[in-house]
Amino acid sequence: MTTTKERNVIQQQFKERMNEDELMNCMRCGFCLPTCPTYIESGFQEAHSPRGRIALMKAVVDGLIEPDEDVERTLNMCLGCRACEPVCPSGVNYGHLLEEARDIIQKNKKHSLPVRLLRKAVFEELFPHPHRMRTITGLISFYQRSGLQRVVRNTGLLNLLPAQLKEMEKILPKVPTLKEMKHRPNHLPAQGKTKRRVAFFSGCLMDTMFMETNDATMKLLQLAGCEIVIPPQQTCCGALHGHSGEKNQAKELAKRNIEAFEGLNVDYIITNAGGCGAFLIEYDHLLKDDPDWAARAKAFTEKIKDISAILVELDFHKKGLKLPSQVVTYQDSCHLRNVMKTASAPRILLQSIEGIEFREMKEADRCCGSAGIYNIVEPEMSMQILDYKMEQVKETKATTIVTANPGCLLQMKLGIEREGLSDRVRAVHIVELLLEAADASGFTADQQ
Amino acid sequence: MISNEAKQKLISIVGIENYDDSKAGRLVYSYDATPQFQSLPDAVIAPRNTKEVSEIVKICNEYRIPIVPRGSGTNLCAGTCPTEGGIVLIFKHMNKILEIDEENLTVTVQPGVVTLDLIKAVEAKGLFYPPDPSSMKISTIGGNINENSGGLRGLKYGVTRDYVMALEVVLANGDVIRTGGKLAKDVAGYDLTRLFVGSEGTLGIITEATLKLIPMPETKKTMLALYQDLEAAARSVSKIIANKIIPTTLEFLDQPTLEVVEAYAQIGLPTDVKAVLLIEQDGPSEVVERDMKKMAEICKEEQAVSVQVAQSEAEADALRTARRSALSALARLKPTTILEDATVPRSEIAKMVKVINEIAEKYNVKICTFGHAGDGNLHPTCPTDARDREEIERVEKAFEEIFAKAIELGGTITGEHGVGVMKAPYLEWKLGREGIAAMKAIKNALDPNNIMNPGKVFAKSTRKRVVITR
Numbered sequence A: 001m002t003t004t005k006e007r008n009v010i011q012q013q014f015k016e017r018m019n020e021d022e023l024m025n026c027m028r029c030g031f032c033l034p035t036c037p038t039y040i041e042s043g044f045q046e047a048h049s050p051r052g053r054i055a056l057m058k059a060v061v062d063g064l065i066e067p068d069e070d071v072e073r074t075l076n077m078c079l080g081c082r083a084c085e086p087v088c089p090s091g092v093n094y095g096h097l098l099e100e101a102r103d104i105i106q107k108n109k110k111h112s113l114p115v116r117l118l119r120k121a122v123f124e125e126l127f128p129h130p131h132r133m134r135t136i137t138g139l140i141s142f143y144q145r146s147g148l149q150r151v152v153r154n155t156g157l158l159n160l161l162p163a164q165l166k167e168m169e170k171i172l173p174k175v176p177t178l179k180e181m182k183h184r185p186n187h188l189p190a191q192g193k194t195k196r197r198v199a200f201f202s203g204c205l206m207d208t209m210f211m212e213t214n215d216a217t218m219k220l221l222q223l224a225g226c227e228i229v230i231p232p233q234q235t236c237c238g239a240l241h242g243h244s245g246e247k248n249q250a251k252e253l254a255k256r257n258i259e260a261f262e263g264l265n266v267d268y269i270i271t272n273a274g275g276c277g278a279f280l281i282e283y284d285h286l287l288k289d290d291p292d293w294a295a296r297a298k299a300f301t302e303k304i305k306d307i308s309a310i311l312v313e314l315d316f317h318k319k320g321l322k323l324p325s326q327v328v329t330y331q332d333s334c335h336l337r338n339v340m341k342t343a344s345a346p347r348i349l350l351q352s353i354e355g356i357e358f359r360e361m362k363e364a365d366r367c368c369g370s371a372g373i374y375n376i377v378e379p380e381m382s383m384q385i386l387d388y389k390m391e392q393v394k395e396t397k398a399t400t401i402v403t404a405n406p407g408c409l410l411q412m413k414l415g416i417e418r419e420g421l422s423d424r425v426r427a428v429h430i431v432e433l434l435l436e437a438a439d440a441s442g443f444t445a446d447q448q
Numbered sequence B: 001m002i003s004n005e006a007k008q009k010l011i012s013i014v015g016i017e018n019y020d021d022s023k024a025g026r027l028v029y030s031y032d033a034t035p036q037f038q039s040l041p042d043a044v045i046a047p048r049n050t051k052e053v054s055e056i057v058k059i060c061n062e063y064r065i066p067i068v069p070r071g072s073g074t075n076l077c078a079g080t081c082p083t084e085g086g087i088v089l090i091f092k093h094m095n096k097i098l099e100i101d102e103e104n105l106t107v108t109v110q111p112g113v114v115t116l117d118l119i120k121a122v123e124a125k126g127l128f129y130p131p132d133p134s135s136m137k138i139s140t141i142g143g144n145i146n147e148n149s150g151g152l153r154g155l156k157y158g159v160t161r162d163y164v165m166a167l168e169v170v171l172a173n174g175d176v177i178r179t180g181g182k183l184a185k186d187v188a189g190y191d192l193t194r195l196f197v198g199s200e201g202t203l204g205i206i207t208e209a210t211l212k213l214i215p216m217p218e219t220k221k222t223m224l225a226l227y228q229d230l231e232a233a234a235r236s237v238s239k240i241i242a243n244k245i246i247p248t249t250l251e252f253l254d255q256p257t258l259e260v261v262e263a264y265a266q267i268g269l270p271t272d273v274k275a276v277l278l279i280e281q282d283g284p285s286e287v288v289e290r291d292m293k294k295m296a297e298i299c300k301e302e303q304a305v306s307v308q309v310a311q312s313e314a315e316a317d318a319l320r321t322a323r324r325s326a327l328s329a330l331a332r333l334k335p336t337t338i339l340e341d342a343t344v345p346r347s348e349i350a351k352m353v354k355v356i357n358e359i360a361e362k363y364n365v366k367i368c369t370f371g372h373a374g375d376g377n378l379h380p381t382c383p384t385d386a387r388d389r390e391e392i393e394r395v396e397k398a399f400e401e402i403f404a405k406a407i408e409l410g411g412t413i414t415g416e417h418g419v420g421v422m423k424a425p426y427l428e429w430k431l432g433r434e435g436i437a438a439m440k441a442i443k444n445a446l447d448p449n450n451i452m453n454p455g456k457v458f459a460k461s462t463r464k465r466v467v468i469t470r
């Protein structure tokens, strides 16, 4: 609930901070509606469409409507998948509008004490601190390895958790131990001839919970002929903060990252999580009004590249990769596709693997419903979207679902659990499958 | 305003979940794709079937509540802007394809079906529904019928009107009538089907439609011709038709549009050319080959500086990029995009485009023209900024002059976007006082209480006709 006073402040800030040109730029043609998952899944409600959301934001700015619960509701319901952007003839940058609107609402909303504490704990005390991320992950590791997990599962303790979290527990990856996480490399040579010098953005979750994916990514980069620098000063990309209305913190994190990667003299900064990459690639927008940082941010964003894109650039798909026979399908990461504009590279790589049959699922470019923390805060809509997604997956008869972002990976695993397919279908990050293929085909790096 | 009594009655028809009068719920149905129009309805109602529509209409008639039927709100004439309040009637539940009849070559649909979904569904059966407005991926059949929408394939295949065979309509008194049938020949009574086509929701509510299908053409080819001279392009168009070839598509872009498209899409278009024609033909492959060859010859004879015929689908797609990017390129220039559709007889295109450019210069506004050269339907488009009142005034004057000129050349104020609120003040220019009176008589007979989309088509006052001194 927002109070009248809060609403007035929110309205005022909408007037001051929302980009009016961008709002006006929407000509209300509706071309974005058929690509919006929440419009479709809500049974074609304009309020849950991009055009409707933009109209509501504009109406708040124009003073036509108050930022009431309903307005907040439709903004919360948005996945932030940004599928509405590439199809917009006017080039409306919806993602930026959403981010700003959410930030204004968050800043001026009095959350209940528990919510406030949780937000503070997660956004300020956890993600920006690599060692704390490691500690938490270490605890999970202990939980998984000590036998505690078995005990908890057997005793039915999990039933105390909401259904959503209970399912989540099952799909957590097998995480590394504290010790394993402490010894991370800062520099790795290329195997064979050095073709590129790159920096690797290791990410907070990726370097803890998903450390194996990071290791596979670096291994592939080395095989493809990249010398890798991994600056230890880097930190969380800030996407979670930015998308949840904690913009100032996102800016601080951005600055730390820009500093960490400046002056490394690298060709690219490589990412392996669509969600992080898309946020990094928009640091220039995030810091555009900060004269000390705008240019530095621009230089940073120009170097961002997804792992699939560099692998294709280095002809990794022409190296005779092989795998045992299996049907593979690919679920786009929304942010990788819609913001980083990387859609064909992962497909080129997958299709190059001998032995697998690549089957495109219907609407692979539609969000899986994971969307950062959306599946936790909007479970109902998220599961509805996931169920539709799994129908499309089943249609392909794929046994391997490939993704390019940790959130999507977990969501697909959740989908597999929910459908009871875990004995037949697996979900992997694309780098894991590529490394599997490289190993299986006796890949050797180019010597010259 | 809707009285509480009327509200309760409406809710008892559709259920509380299909009646929305929240502020946000009303706001998102306060607009359509027309710039500078916005007005809140009192409520938004989503009926589930014809019976509910009929009951709703009866209540509205009794309480004099305006009804604005709405598809996807993509019209460009403020046709679904609830300028007089009332209810917006949406068809999100009535969006099923009811039947594809392969023997009679018809498809029967509910009004909320999205045009492209229908096209895909019939194409999966080897059948063809030609009307393809550029907005087809979201426009609805209900909207298409009520605007009598056209598309790129209009020259050869006609517009929506030519495919509507039968309708189920709820009249203002709640009566449900069925017009037409799956019949190629039918002269029993007035042709009410045609009356409702293009009626913009002012005569009744379409609740079901049966549309004509034709067999899918076997092949299709695409070419692009560039010209140094507007007249030459126009002459090519006339000569193609004079040679008894009717291509599927004959699209045109003028130089200001080309500049914008090239700046946006960077596809290597020469920006010093004055006009581009995109030409497509479909049909049996021998016919298509022959026509394409002949048309390429004609274009060259008429001094096209380059004629490219696509050799593959990928190449054809590349050639279509220029035309397809036109709107995106224009819409990105300025916050407001005004997209018009003045239409002239085919033979007058060159003259019209030239006049449009002169008018733009006279009022110092940017107007880029592209459109369907084959049927004379032009889209003079103005990138502007609704906040700049002074410029908007000049834009309005310029368009007023464009409409007047179109009529003078034997054309019309709108070829496919409809009248709505936007063009209502100009309608008399085209129809004359007597024409308007005849239309009003029909309107009064069918909707005596004026509850069906009031304020549309008929203007409160007609614009004084601008006198062109040139």
Ligand SMILES: Cc1cc2nc3c(=O)[nH]c(=O)nc-3n(C[C@H](O)[C@H](O)[C@H](O)COP(=O)(O)OP(=O)(O)OC[C@H]3O[C@@H](n4cnc5c(N)ncnc54)[C@H](O)[C@@H]3O)c2cc1C
Pocket (backbone or CB within 6 Å): A028, A029, B032, B033, B068, B069, B070, B071, B072, B073, B074, B075, B076, B079, B080, B091, B111, B132, B133, B134, B135, B138, B139, B140, B141, B142, B143, B144, B145, B146, B147, B148, B149, B150, B151, B152, B199, B200, B201, B202, B204, B205, B206, B207, B327, B416, B417, B453
């Ligand atoms: C970018 C863009 C490109 C466009 N290109 C074209 C084009 O190429 N050709 C073209 O012809 N048009 C074009 N249009 C205009 C518009 O898309 C068409 O008029 C379309 O048919 C409207 O469909 P809709 O479902 O959005 O209808 P709406 O805009 O919702 O409604 C249109 C009219 O139909 C009435 N209506 C809707 N449903 C019913 C019903 N069931 N019963 C009674 N009345 C009803 C409404 O009251 C209104 O008067 C374009 C628009 C845009 C924004």
Ligand code: SF4
Pocket (backbone or CB within 6 Å): A025, A026, A027, A028, A029, A030, A031, A032, A033, A050, A051, A054, A084, A087, A088, A089, A090, A091, A092
């Ligand atoms: S496609 Fe773009 S311009 Fe059209 S309604 Fe959506 S956001 Fe607005």
Ligand code: SF4
Pocket (backbone or CB within 6 Å): A035, A036, A037, A038, A039, A048, A049, A050, A053, A077, A078, A079, A080, A081, A082, A083, A084, A085, A094
């Ligand atoms: S970001 Fe995704 S969910 Fe949100 S409006 Fe755009 S398409 Fe819809």
